Amino acid sequence: MPVSSRQLNPLNYYRLPWNMADNAITWLEPTTKCNMSCEGCYRENDPQGDRPLEDVIRELEQIKKIRRTGGISIAGGEPLIYPHIVELVRYVAAQGWKPIIISNGMCLTPELVRALRKAGLVAFTVHVDSHQQRPEWAGKNETELNELRLHLAKIIHDAGKGRISCGFNATIYPDTLKDIPMLTRWCQEHMDLVHTMVYILFRQARVEPQFDYFVDGRPMDPAEAAHLRYLPENPAAHRDIMSQEVVDLIREVAPQYEPCAFLNSNQDPMAVKWLLGVRAGGPDEILGYMDGRFVEMVQMLHHLIFGTYMAYSRPGLTKITQALFPLALINKGMFNVLRNWLKRPSRWLKRVHMQSMMIIQPPDILKDGRQAMCDGCPDSMYYGGRMIWKCRLDEIQKFGDFIQCFPKGEAMKSTGSKES
Numbered sequence: 001m002p003v004s005s006r007q008l009n010p011l012n013y014y015r016l017p018w019n020m021a022d023n024a025i026t027w028l029e030p031t032t033k034c035n036m037s038c039e040g041c042y043r044e045n046d047p048q049g050d051r052p053l054e055d056v057i058r059e060l061e062q063i064k065k066i067r068r069t070g071g072i073s074i075a076g077g078e079p080l081i082y083p084h085i086v087e088l089v090r091y092v093a094a095q096g097w098k099p100i101i102i103s104n105g106m107c108l109t110p111e112l113v114r115a116l117r118k119a120g121l122v123a124f125t126v127h128v129d130s131h132q133q134r135p136e137w138a139g140k141n142e143t144e145l146n147e148l149r150l151h152l153a154k155i156i157h158d159a160g161k162g163r164i165s166c167g168f169n170a171t172i173y174p175d176t177l178k179d180i181p182m183l184t185r186w187c188q189e190h191m192d193l194v195h196t197m198v199y200i201l202f203r204q205a206r207v208e209p210q211f212d213y214f215v216d217g218r219p220m221d222p223a224e225a226a227h228l229r230y231l232p233e234n235p236a237a238h239r240d241i242m243s244q245e246v247v248d249l250i251r252e253v254a255p256q257y258e259p260c261a262f263l264n265s266n267q268d269p270m271a272v273k274w275l276l277g278v279r280a281g282g283p284d285e286i287l288g289y290m291d292g293r294f295v296e297m298v299q300m301l302h303h304l305i306f307g308t309y310m311a312y313s314r315p316g317l318t319k320i321t322q323a324l325f326p327l328a329l330i331n332k333g334m335f336n337v338l339r340n341w342l343k344r345p346s347r348w349l350k351r352v353h354m355q356s357m358m359i360i361q362p363p364d365i366l367k368d369g370r371q372a373m374c375d376g377c378p379d380s381m382y383y384g385g386r387m388i389w390k391c392r393l394d395e396i397q398k399f400g401d402f403i404q405c406f407p408k409g410e411a412m413k414s415t416g417s418k419e420s
Contacts, residue, residue: 025070325338
């Protein structure tokens, strides 16, 4: 069967129950200051962007009032250069939330990891890709950057005493799409150190001549948007990458790969905006993939016991797959893993790991102008008294609200018909 013939079908996956009011994680930016410039970044680098810790804590208190959340993704900017990062992690942990740091890893040191572990850090997600302006790694391709990824993963594992989850983000561009099979294989080779791999599909907004643009009902000159971070310099050369393309490439090295859960868009229940796959095995062999029912059990049990949905876990939980084998009695995904494990006596004394792979397909502009955003986005942040998509904060800061687009003349016709 050709790899490309297996089309994504969300009806076969578990729709993650995350929503704006009750979510696995919530985004927090204590700083917009950064020590690097990345092509795919949507946040302006402000050298004076460090916020007082008291202001950040007040924001967390507001989040607590309007959103049940399991963890706080501490990002930026670069959070490891935030002067109060250890105190912030300690505060987040004291509230019963899981502190998660989203970092470029440039300032990652054993000493800092040890301090963060003692403060209660649960997870690191380190963003590494070849479109970053990373000192000493300029011009390196994705394969060459695996040396850096492994170095950072070892620091997190060793200094964290194996108690801090390690994940990697990579923004995928048209020229690095071909590297998906290599990255997928590399993650498997290091399942003992790397617990999550996230492929973020590059997106840039485009000012299209067939649309009229509005902000809060006010007509807007498209030229006003020229300074948004996510407008391309050369729109003709830009191409949106879709989740199906990434899945097809993953299957080149993992033919049995099958997603198990997803988030749809707010415009299309069948769209796959966050697409999750979970595999079990070891560096030498994958024994199988978890199915939607497995993820559903995990989410429901976690919410029943802890009151929140689950997105990150301590590494110890990903290393006890054998302890979950009794679930094979009621779960097909685990049954397949157990069956393959029993067929291979050479693996009986080896640890079976679980590893997550996530594909994130950011906002899409539909032909009729609707903006397909992630529905129930876990990367929502608190701003101006409400929860917003953090990837579009730039619009609110510059224009007071999100930009909307409509086919030429349609919005005026609608307004005119209502007035008449």
